[in-house]
Amino acid sequence: SDSVASPFRELQQxxxxxKVIHKIRPISPVxxxxxxxxxxxxxxxxxxxxxxxDSVTPVRAESKEDRQWKEMKLQLNDLPGILAxxxxxxxxxxxxxxxxxxxAMAPIPFDLTxxxxxxxxxxxxxxxxxxxxxxxxxxxxxxxxxxxxxPLVRGQISPLLAVCxxxxxxxxxxxxxxxxxxxxxxxxxxxxxxxxTCCYTPMKRMxxxxxxxxxxxxxxxxxxGWTAATGSLDAGALLLGGILYSWQFPHFNAxxxxxxxxxxxxxxxxxxxxxxxLCRRVALRHCLxxxxxxxxxxxxxxxxxxxxxxxxxINLYIxxxxxxxxxxxxxxxxxxxxxxxxxxxxxxxxxMFTCKKSFLEKEDKGDLLGESHRRAMEIRLP
Amino acid sequence: xTGQAKRSSKRGSMLWALRLRACAxxxxxxxxxxxxxxxxxxxxxxxxxxxxNDWIGPPDKHSNLRPVIFYVSPEESPLERRLREAxxxxxxxxxxxxxxxxxxxxxxxxxxxxxxLKAKGLKMRDETGQKATLNAEEMADFYKDFLSKNxxxxxxxxxxxxxRNFTITYLMGQVALARALRWLRWKxxxxxx
Numbered sequence: 421s422d423s424v425a426s427p428f429r430e431l432q433q434x435x436x437x438x439k440v441i442h443k444i445r446p447i448s449p450v451x452x453x454x455x456x457x458x459x460x461x462x463x464x465x466x467x468x469x470x471x472x473x474d475s476v477t478p479v480r481a482e483s484k485e486d487r488q489w490k491e492m493k494l495q496l497n498d499l500p501g502i503l504a505x506x507x508x509x510x511x512x513x514x515x516x517x518x519x520x521x522x523x524a525m526a527p528i529p530f531d532l533t534x535x536x537x538x539x540x541x542x543x544x545x546x547x548x549x550x551x552x553x554x555x556x557x558x559x560x561x562x563x564x565x566x567x568x569x570x571p572l573v574r575g576q577i578s579p580l581l582a583v584c585x586x587x588x589x590x591x592x593x594x595x596x597x598x599x600x601x602x603x604x605x606x607x608x609x610x611x612x613x614x615x616x617t618c619c620y621t622p623m624k625r626m627x628x629x630x631x632x633x634x635x636x637x638x639x640x641x642x643x644x645g646w647t648a649a650t651g652s653l654d655a656g657a658l659l660l661g662g663i664l665y666s667w668q669f670p671h672f673n674a675x676x677x678x679x680x681x682x683x684x685x686x687x688x689x690x691x692x693x694x695x696x697x698l699c700r701r702v703a704l705r706h707c708l709x710x711x712x713x714x715x716x717x718x719x720x721x722x723x724x725x726x727x728x729x730x731x732x733x734i735n736l737y738i739x740x741x742x743x744x745x746x747x748x749x750x751x752x753x754x755x756x757x758x759x760x761x762x763x764x765x766x767x768x769x770x771x772m773f774t775c776k777k778s779f780l781e782k783e784d785k786g787d788l789l790g791e792s793h794r795r796a797m798e799i800r801l802p
Numbered sequence: 803x804t805g806q807a808k809r810s811s812k813r814g815s816m817l818w819a820l821r822l823r824a825c826a827x828x829x830x831x832x833x834x835x836x837x838x839x840x841x842x843x844x845x846x847x848x849x850x851x852x853x854x855n856d857w858i859g860p861p862d863k864h865s866n867l868r869p870v871i872f873y874v875s876p877e878e879s880p881l882e883r884r885l886r887e888a889x890x891x892x893x894x895x896x897x898x899x900x901x902x903x904x905x906x907x908x909x910x911x912x913x914x915x916x917x918x919l920k921a922k923g924l925k926m927r928d929e930t931g932q933k934a935t936l937n938a939e940e941m942a943d944f945y946k947d948f949l950s951k952n953x954x955x956x957x958x959x960x961x962x963x964x965x966r967n968f969t970i971t972y973l974m975g976q977v978a979l980a981r982a983l984r985w986l987r988w989k990x991x992x993x994x995x
Binding site for chain 2: 487488489490491492493555556558559562563568573574575578579580583622625626678680681683684685687688689693694696749750751
């Protein structure tokens with residue numbers, strides 16, 4: 421879930437890989453006796469190598485400032501920006517929108533207050549989880565290109581403040597969900613925070629199973645949206661969760677394909693590094709699963725039969741890209757799959773919403789059934 | 803040269819009250835004192851005299867970690883000193899681990915490229931003088947191998963890092979609380995008089 425960063429940064433980072441390789445100075449495997457001059461030369465070489473590496477990184481306004489020493493004093497006017505980056509506000513927005521999708525798909529009349537409270541609670545819970553994740557990962561984030569500009573890495577905020585911020589988001593967020601919506605949603609929110617911070621984050625460095633745990637973390641928000649609306653864990657909630665769960669694999673596995681060097685050096689256990697075949701197989705498998713899950717939706721009375729029909733081309737396209745990634749196993753196919761996943765999900769959820777089975781339609785059906793039952797009972801009674 | 807560095811980091815060496823105590827990390831930091839001294843000499847920066855805060859610098863070229871120069875208050879309480887020393891120790895441990903680790907990565911990567919190119923019958927540089935490279939797919943074997951070779955080392959480091967992180971944050975909390983109580987007492991005293 422913390423893989424969802426700006427796609428453009430991903431592109432730049434993926435492009436840099438080649439350039440960085442070119443700039444590395446050759447180190448002869450035959451060890452030469454180290455003299456004073458050779459040490460000085462090596463230092464000079466490493467300095468210039470590092471400089472050229474620096475010049476290859478994206479030239480942003482920050483990069484020059486980056487090389488200066490900064491006083492570690494909290495700047496209050498920088499604080500909103502710092503907290504936004506600490507809480508991964510863009511990812512939080514995505515999480516809240518998947519929760520809203522879950523709420524919207526629930527078969528109940530739309531309750532605006534409940535919707536807003538559920539969205540706010542989910543957003544706060546996500547902010548808390550993301551902040552704790554960054555609190556746990558400072559030295560690892562420093563060593564990866566994608567994450568080296570995070571607030572704790574740059575010393576813009578102290579770890580104590582990060583934890584206090586997480587608590588001041590998490591506690592009201594879960595309280596809001598438990599008291600303002602229902603205890604089930606609150607429990608799911610609290611469980612998801614725990615799963616993300618205490619299971620997924622440490623597991624990233626221990627076992628490739630972290631990807632499956634992370635997929636569950638991504639699947640829970642739409643389930644929360646559904647339970648916020650209906651108050652119960654119906655099959656519909658699980659189906660929506662299942663769709664988000666399956667989507668995580670093509671999305672993350674494709675992204676991780678281009679980050680193998682950073683993962684290897686940083687000590688992250690990811691399928692793309694340790695089990696590349698499995699990585700591609702799982703991505704393809706779950707692309708195909710999306711087709712199956714879309715077909716189940718009308719069976720559970722969540723959508724009409726138009727949904728699997730309209731969504732078929734979308735799901736077939738991502739499956740095709742998944743197959744290309746499986747077969748070719750190169751950077752271009754992984755990038756195509758990743759970028760497809762970025763528009764595939766919102767489009768699929770939108771189509772799902774437009775094909776949602778009308779509440780009134782279901783009521784009529786229910787009445788018909790009730791009538792036939794009554795008639796049947798009348799016949800039986802003597 | 804080293805002479806210049808010594809002058810500019812005079813304040814730096816004052817701020818690093820070296821205490822020869824065994825480092826809490828399990829990396830075997832026996833050369834703690836020497837390590838810190840060479841590290842200070844390399845920083846090449848000293849914060850302005852009037853500043854009462856810590857200063858954080860650009861990422862280190864080897865470890866990618868940002869060095870911090872800690873401010874030593876003349877009225878530093880024992881608790882505050884414990885916090886500062888914990889942060890200094892943690893910084894030294896992290897710096898040592900990542901500098902060594904990243905250097906090993908770069909070196910092993912070069913050796914791998916060299917051996918693969920040799921096996922293919924190619925030289926390190928082609929006719930145009932461009933450095934020959936291996937694409938990401940060919941490097942995949944190296945990445946997998948390097949990760950599994952260093953797995954135990956990472957597990958050890960993870961445990962140490964989590965412990966240090968919690969300890970330091972907890973100490974920060976205690977210091978913040980102590981400071982807040984001190985301020986409240988001072989306020990009460992002033993309001994009283």
